[in-house]
Amino acid sequence: MAHQFFFNPFILxxxxxxSTGFDVVQDLSEPRLRMYITSRGVKTFFVRHRSHGRDKRIIIGKYPDMDIEDARAAVADALARADAPKNTKRRKITFKKFVDLYMTARVRRVAASREKLVRSINLHLAGLFDKNVADITRDDCVAVIDGIRGTAIRGRMQELLQSMFxxxxxAGYAATNPIDDLPKVVQTRRVxxxxxxxxxxxxxxxxxxxxxxxxxxxxxxxxxxxPKSQIFAMQWRDLDFNHDTWCERPLSDAAVVLLQDLPQNGRWVFAGRGRxxxxxPRRAWRAVAAAAGVPNLTMDDVNKFLMRQLVWASDREDLRTNMNNLLTELMA
Structure with missing residues (x-):
């Protein structure tokens, strides 16, 4: 919290x-007026303004170049200018090009997560790509969102569009956010x-x-x-059949027997297309789940079902024993 006192020339x-960074002080006479002091002794008046869920610092002027009374008088004008609607830029931009700007300016993700987000945008929001950002209406957004299968991904895409607009x-590319008043997607927890x-x-x-x-x-x-992501990415070099381990984690007896019967060709235990x-493998799994009478079963549901019942142990051999006991009990 900023130190609060009545600004006067003697104190300022x-x-x-x-010694490092900066300190912030606040005026009691005009609580919206603040000043930050850097480690070099530079003193600057500013006000805080919150817009679209983000705090912004609006610089009013440097002290002592600007008088205290002038700074207090400038607070209202600075906030009024910040609240005024921005004019859209004369140069129009398509939504597809705007997505690239948004990804550069706002998205901070590792490469794999970033690529996954780009694939989702290309798959679900392609209907907006050829439209100018300023011309996109609420109905356009509703049509795109309603066309997405699955409430979870539909909700995430709506939140993403909210952030984009x-x-x-x-940035001045749109005058208003077309989905500001759009109700959130109702999501029910899957059993x-x-x-x-x-x-x-x-x-x-x-x-x-x-x-x-x-x-x-x-x-x-x-x-x-x-989880399936770890199982399918299993490599032969990570397996140690002398100690029945996989990346230092114990393998159940059934897993050891299964893996030893597989041909050890190439790098991957479960090779896919190409290298x-x-x-x-969703299509193959859907057929298996349908044959088992549980058509909405996912591959990760299997791991979560087992992990809820597995008794955890820090000792590797104790954990292996618990794995074997659980599998024996389930398949009895």
Whole structure:
């Protein structure tokens, strides 16, 4: 919190400079007026303004070049100018080009997460690409959002559009945010359908998969006690059959038997198309889930079902024993 006192020349002239960074003080006569003092002794009047959920610092002037009374009088004008609607830029910009600007200015993600976001935008928001940002209406946004399957991704895309148009307003590409008053997408929590009975049916359905590689990958979702992203990216070099471990984590007995029966060709345990590993075999999994009588079952549901029942142990051998006991109990 900023130090508060009545600004006067004697106090401001004798304010000490911080050793590093800057300090902030606040005027009691005009509480919206603040001053920050840098480590070099530079003193600047400013006001804070919150717009679209973001705090901004509006500089009024430097002290002592600007008098205290002049700074107090300038507060109202500075805030009024900040609240005034911005004129849209004369040069129009399409939504597709604007997305590139938004990604550069506002998105801070690692490369893999950034690529995933770009794929989602290209898949779900392509209907807006050819429109000028300033011409996009609420109905245009509603049509795009309503065309997205799944309430979870629909809600995320609506939040993303909200952020994009807020930035467009700040940058002057749009006068208003067309979805400011759009109700949020109602999301219901999905009930995970796997039970002990359906688990038994799932194992029988996996056993009937014709492809050895796919069948082994699906069985490892059960025996490996790990999410699908880690199972499918498993590499032979990470496996130690002398100690029955995978990246220092214990392997269940069923996992060891399964892996030792697979041909050790190439880098990946579960090879995919080209030189990569298996990523997301949705079509094959849907067939397995349908055969098991749980059509809305996802691959990660299997791991979560097992991890909820697994008794954790810090000792590797104790954890392996708990894995084996749980699998024996489920498949009895």
């Amino acid at each position: 002239d004798n304010l000490p400079a911080p 807020s930035y467009a307003c700040d 995970r359908p796997l039970t002990r009975t359906s688990f038994y049916r799932l194992m029988r359905a996996i056993k009937s998969v014709k492809s050895q590689n796919m069948r082994a990958a699906f069985f490892m979702l059960v025996y490996g006690f790990a 990569g590993h298996l990523t997301d």
